[in-house]
Amino acid sequence: MPSETSGAGRSVEVRVPLRWADMDAYGHVNNTAVVQVLEEARVAAFGVPSGTGAGAGEQAVPPPIDLLEGVGPGVRTFIAEHTVRYRAQMPFRPVPLRVVVSVEAVKAAAVHVGYALHDGVDGTLCATATSVMVFVDGATGRPVRVSPEQRAALRGE
DSSP states (O other), rough: OOEEEETTOOOOEEEOOGGGGGOOTBBBOOOOHHHHHHHHHHHHHHSSSOOOOTTTOSSSSSOSTTTTTTTTTEEEEEEEEEEEEEOOOOOSSSSSSEEEEEEEEOOEEEEEOOOOOEEEEOEEEEEEEEEEEEEEEEOOOOOOEEEEEEHHHTOOO
């Protein structure tokens, strides 16, 4: 079994509303708010993270991409890394950003999630980003390998 599947290709488009507090003094979306937008988009695409106790597994509608399919009980998901590249100014607008969330790569115990953040008015690509999500045993804190079922689900098979 390969340890990486590049270009897994599963993606979903979500809309993320901006809050007044997301705006900086220049009328742009603040860089710290961008990381929160990534979180909102990731939850909209993949559902509530495992191990949170915050309704995980009790979602009324299944997420568009089930990141947790094939994951055993007690496994938690954590962010190991974020990378953000700003491509254009991101003005604060009273309309949601259009965010394309994709599975970029599936590795042994991690998934690389890609994002493309587009202005909600004119569609300008304002930022691209990547998050590395790791799977960890909640009891031991040790990494958990991606299961074959999870790998297949993330690849859309």
